[in-house]
Amino acid sequence: MTVDPPTQSVARPAVRKRAQFNTWARVRFAATLGAMLLIALSALLDINVGTFSSFSLGPVTVACPLGVAQILLASQTFVPTLALAGLLGLGLTIFFGRAFCGWLCPGRWIFNHAPRTAATPFKARVWVQGGIIAGVLGAAVAFHNPLFCIVCPVGAICRGAVAAGAGGSIVPSIGWLGALLSLEWLSGRSWCRDLCPVGATLSRISALNPFVKPQANPEKCRPCLACMKKCPEGVNLSQTNELSTCTKCFACQGACPRDAVEIKLVAKRER
């Protein structure tokens, strides 16, 4: 171990913090894996649990808000149960924020490995993601078909899990994932941060979410950008309180060398 200057020798808990980050990541990976196993097991046992496109627990069904919007726009007919399921998905997103992306989405562990560009400024990303959402919904209207649902990596992986449980082929899922991975690699962007229409939709909705948000304690924080470098969404906690893209993965807490990141259970609304 190197000899530190006396001013910085007070706290150097780097080893412990790294262990904490890995613990959260392990818990999140276990949650994702458990959800996938649940989907496959429900297909094996012929139980109506469904997938992340539309998830059922007993009589209650929650559906992906983007998928519901696409279906309603594509079929031009109003199905009350489907709209209710979409509203429930919207409500869950307001309550939990983008926690789905960090805790349940399997794409998190497949994409997002080597983004070759720095994070785009937040405002520019809002416009780009708005354009992506508008393109997805516009394609649904134009072709009378929820086209993105076919390509959607979440849907594709869930279809693969269902096929694995029911005895089908997982080759189509792997094919779609390969195509999307090469798209991500070619664009040089991170899929989850910049390109994913589902993530963009959840980001816009979770602007209303007040719960479980990381905040930098201004007394301890020095803007070293360690949190921003670890954050999959590129959020710089020392500068911004705009946390609608936060996926509640708590990587920032493990990354901070000064223990400055505090998780606020109920955050005050800014602006």
Added chain:
Amino acid sequence: MSDHNKPLQLSRRDFLRVFGGLAAGGVAASILIPQPRFPRVLPPGAILPAESFRAACNGCGKCVAVCPHNALRQNMFAAPYLDGLSGWCDLCMICVHACPTGALVLPAEPLKTKLALAVIDRNQCIAWVATGCRFCYEKCVTLQNAITIDEDYRPYVDEQLCNGCGACVNVCPRPDKVTRDLRTGKAVALKAIPHDR
């Protein structure tokens, strides 16, 4: 992390690698993935016109997951289909009740649903080529009784009685293998019939 701020640089080789890989993968998939002889047969509740079904289905896979006979599969574009290879449909309509999007609708008379029509390939059928096999006939006698056999034990399908459940495909002893021209070794296949509604 060292290339965090590096601008995106793509060489022509990168570009060719990605798009060449995608194109080669697509060509290989279209050759290698077995295509059915006839258009895909939709699940029993798909009584809407084909365009409405496609507009309402987001491929969530619930119908595939709940089917107690494993009769349903999803194709590459996430649409569910029934081909009889993995199981056959007894019109229990559990998939219809599981469908969250309204793509599958409960028919007025569920047990009278006509899913498809079974078509026997006389060049593949053991009873037609040689003699002796009565698997599909003996299965169908217990169900719709739509398959009749003549004095030489060769099977015929009654188009009025057949409801396309796929049991004959399921029991056909010909191996379900991919061949170059036929794509499935089964001697009987399900042919989708257009719905009028």
